């Protein structure tokens with residue numbers, strides 16, 4: 007039986023990459039301290055900032071909201087209802103329950119009311135659902151964060167997500183994506199600052215925190231999840247990790263500390279979308295163009311938000 011290195015009680019977890027055995031209480035404390043340290047290391051936000059946590063009902067985002075609240079940050083939630091049948095219904099229910107049980111504020115955006123649900127859009131769009139779903143989520147997250155007066159948007163991206171994205175960008179030497187791969191994207195011309203406080207935690211570490219904190223979260227995958235290449239990259243990294251614990255974290259952190267500063271970040275200029283006024287690089291933003299394809303009618307030239 008492994009013992010907790012802090013109190014000698016029975017350990018509930020062994021973290022090989024950190025060579026740590028911890029009991030429930032000390033795991034939760036370790037997790038919270040490490041989140042706080044990550045927020046400080048990358049100067050993500052302070053206790054004065056109003057933080058909007060993008061919650062999906064999954065383990066990562068709810069663990070993030072829970073730990074930010076526990077650390078004393080001013081964190082509210084934003085749930086975007088994608089209208090994906092029972093999957094979205096259950097996710098919404100669990101986010102609602104999470105907020106009510108803890109007396110927290112949850113904002114809900116109904117995609118069906120804003121544009122159309124993901125299954126409805128999928129009938130018209132040929133590309134993979136995740137491609138337009140990701141665009142729509144980023145658009146409404148930013149729009150509502152700004153309208154509701156939040157200083158920063160926090161998302162639950164974890165180390166598995168970030169290191170798999172990094173591997174994919176390295177394999178294709180996508181310099182533009184590499185230069186933007188950082189856990190903080192600064193505020194600029196209509197874009198609210200975006201941060202990833204869980205970028206140093208694996209999926210498993212987040213799941214364990216959520217479990218120990220008694221958080222109910224959706225375990226089933228979105229039925230539209232395709233991501234074959236990202237799953238493959240995660241598998242490759244997991245195999246290396248198993249043989250050599252700590253590789254995933256080192257791969258990601260060494261990129262951030264040693265490689266990222268060498269990459270030039272040429273920023274494309276942003277303009278307000280001619281139709282909705284949201285920041286975009288084109289004359290009309292991708293969401294307005296999507297809206298146009300869904301119900302073709304002449305695009306108005308006045309901003310509606």
Ligand code: Q46
Nearest residue numbers: 135136139140228230231
């Ligand atoms: S919700 Fe949307 Fe994800 Fe479903 S359609 Fe893809 S991006 S998988 S996180």
Ligand code: ZN
Nearest residue numbers: 010013029032
């Ligand atoms: Zn202990």
Ligand code: ZN
Nearest residue numbers: 279282291294
């Ligand atoms: Zn627009």
